[in-house]
Amino acid sequence: MAATIIRRHIIVILMLSLTACYRQSATYLEGSPSALVVDDDLSAAEAQIVASPGATDAIGYTGAQVYSVSPSYEGALTLREAVRRTLRFNPALEAAAIEVDAKRAESVQAGLRPNPVIEGDVQNVGQNVQEATLELSQVILLGGKRLKRIRAAELDVGVAGWDYEAVRLRVAINTAEAFVDVLASESRIKILGELLGVAKQLKNAVSERVDAGTISVIELKRTDIEVIRAQALLDQERAHLAILKRRLANNWGARSADFGYVQGDLATTNHLPSPSQLSVFLSSNPDVARWTTEMMRREAVLNLAKANRVPDLTVGAGARNLRDGNETGAVVGLSVPLPLFDRNQGNIAAAQTRLFKARRESMxxxxxxxxxxxxxxxxxxxxxxxxxxxxxxxxPTAREVYADIEQGYLGGKFNLLSVLDAQQTLFSTRLEIVNARAEFHKAKVKIEALIGRGLYDF
Structure with a gap:
């Protein structure tokens, strides 16, 4: 139940981090923070993936939550869709889910009783006193070994489940961060496109003044340089965007970008909770929460090691035929090891040490x-x-300065270098804002994933 609550929180947080146009896509029911309402735009299968991924039967992997090939998604890609596709197609997440199923299979094996043994024996072959014995024996586990073994195996499944949640969290964070990088790159391309347009406009204005003989042709060459530089920056950012899009698509196993562009919002807020307000929710993080189950598992392993020092009893019964008198008699056997030397001391000590180690690892x-x-x-x-x-x-100051200098240049009050400097300052500032917003959102996504709730819920 705890794992279900945590993974629902994580998915809701990551999906709502950037997609302002999808703010109504998932909400919490009043009074029940773990109850997720999924919109009608999700199919029944997709809703199940978002709400409770990792669901399998008692033994086998159903394959319902991950697929080997992701479909192409042309057009706008939202963070909601990117995270959802990652949770469906990510190979690392699929491997973690399969490991959970392997642990479940081991849990089934742990509950099986020893097989009975049938044994036949013939003595004095070819003689008148030949004896033939047929015996069935069964090992009886003492000390509660079977129940303790089942308990340890079930807790091992629980630990694997937490490890699955940790992988799920990491791939979702990686996807969200990659999505932010693509969104920021698209914003930078838009700004650099505007810069190229402004540089060309300035070149045209300077060209007219050169033709009129009011300024030197050197000024025109300077504007040529700015146009070339702006075009180069735009081309570089476009190439960088292609790399970032492939990196984003790699999260769901695609070898190339299978979407047109991303759609989201890089808006920020000034209201930030304190670190102390956030740290109280770290206990729900999978990397922390897993250790409660892990310590229970290691304690169960210790109990099993203590139970294994109790010898098991083997009982048998059968029949023996005597050829000489053609007589048949019953045979009953009973055996038990004497724990004179091996009382499982080493395994008990190792289990105790690992339990102590788990407490330190939890811290x-x-x-x-x-x-x-x-x-x-x-x-x-x-x-x-x-x-x-x-x-x-x-x-605001950069905009004002650029507008004043541009107007003054047309009136002959400022030279071209002043215009270019003001232009550079304005567009550099806009690019810095995009980068800062991207860093803000990547930090925000990581915090929300770590604490399992939205940053704006405080």
Whole structure:
């Protein structure tokens, strides 16, 4: 149940992080934070994938949650669709799901009783005193070994389930970050396209003044350089976008970008909760939560090791035929090892040591996840402060300065270098804003995935 709640939270958070146009796609039922309502635009199978992936039968892998080939998706790709496709087609996630099924199969094996043994024996072959014995024996497990073995195997399935959730979380984060990178690159291409247009307009204006003989032809060559530079930057960003799109598509196993463009919103907020408010929710993170189950598993392994020091009893019964008198008699057997030397001391000590180790590993996992939270929060704050300065102070001033200098240049008050400098400052500022917004959203996605809830829910 806990795993279901956590994975539902993670998927909702990642899907709502950027897609402002899809804000009504998934909501929580009032009073039940774990109850996810999925929109009608999802098919029944897809809704099942989003709500409870990893569902399998008692033993076998159903194959319902991951597929080997993803379909092409032309046109706009939202974060919602990107994450959903990753959860359906990612090979690493498929491997983790198969491992859960393997553990389930091992759990079934752990519950099986020993097979009975049938044994035949003939003595004094060819003599008048020949004896033939047929005996059936059965090992009887003592010390509760079977139940303890089942308990350890079931908890092993639980640990594998948490490992699946951890992989699921990582691939979803990777997809969200790759999506943000593509979205930011598309924004940069738009800005660089505007820069190229402005550079060409300025070149035309300078060309007219050169033709009129009011300025030197050197000024025109300078504008030629700016047009070439702007075109080169645009071409570089387009090539970079192609790489980023392939990287995004790789998350669901596609070898090339199988979508046209991404659609989302890089808007930010100034309201940020404190790290202490966020850290209280780290216990729901799979890398932390798994250790509760892992320590229970290791304790079960210790109990099984203690049970294994109790010898098992073997009982048998059969019939023996005596050729000499053509008589048949009953045979009853009973055997039990004497635990004089091997009382499973080494395995018990190893299990005790690993249980102690698990407690330390649990603490280390909590510290590691908390460090990831603090690092992501630091990135979030840095990006937020940078955006405040860029959007509220630098950008308005840069726009005003550029407009004034451009107007003054046409009136002969400023030279071309002043125009180019103001132009460079304005467009560089706009590009910095896009980059800062991208860093903000990547940090936001990571934080929300770590704590299992939305950053704006505080």
């Amino acid at each position: 280390a996992a909590r510290i590691d996840v908390n460090s990831q939270l603090l690092e992501a929060y630091g990135d979030l704050v840095v990006a937020s402060e940078q955006l405040k300065a860029l959007e509220k102070q630098i950008l």
